[in-house]
Amino acid sequence: MAITHFADLLAEARRQPEPQRLLFVFTRAELPDDPTEEQRRRFEQGEGGVLTPVLCVDKAPEELSDMSSLVEESQRTGIEWDIVFVGALSGSGRQAPTSDEAEHHLQRMVESLQMGNTQRFLALDRQGEAVALQ
Known part of the structure; x- marks a missing residue:
């Protein structure tokens, strides 16, 4: 199944035979x-x-x-974000x-993203739409 929206992600995670824990790095x-x-x-034009x-x-x-519930919860932290990366732990x-x-896996995910390795994770915008990064 191609995941193009947050709802697809939730549906797929719930369908898995093993219980899942979703990892989010904003x-x-x-x-x-x-x-x-x-x-x-480029940055001022919203690119790069x-x-x-x-x-x-x-x-x-x-x-x-x-x-929208995840966005609302994140807003309560007071931390602004643009893209959320998602991984899963079975x-x-x-x-x-x-x-x-999950803590150890989240730390490894952060380290991977800091090195620019984004391909292993699903990237979503604030509306829950999948984003292709270049």
């Missing part, structure tokens, strides 16, 4: 250190920049209803992974 678009004039111009992780959370699919048997187990 990122904010920023100018890189010492940007060139071209980088600055670097995505910096600013917030992480893990959730069981049952804890989520829709993207449980074993009937046991879903715990938040403690």
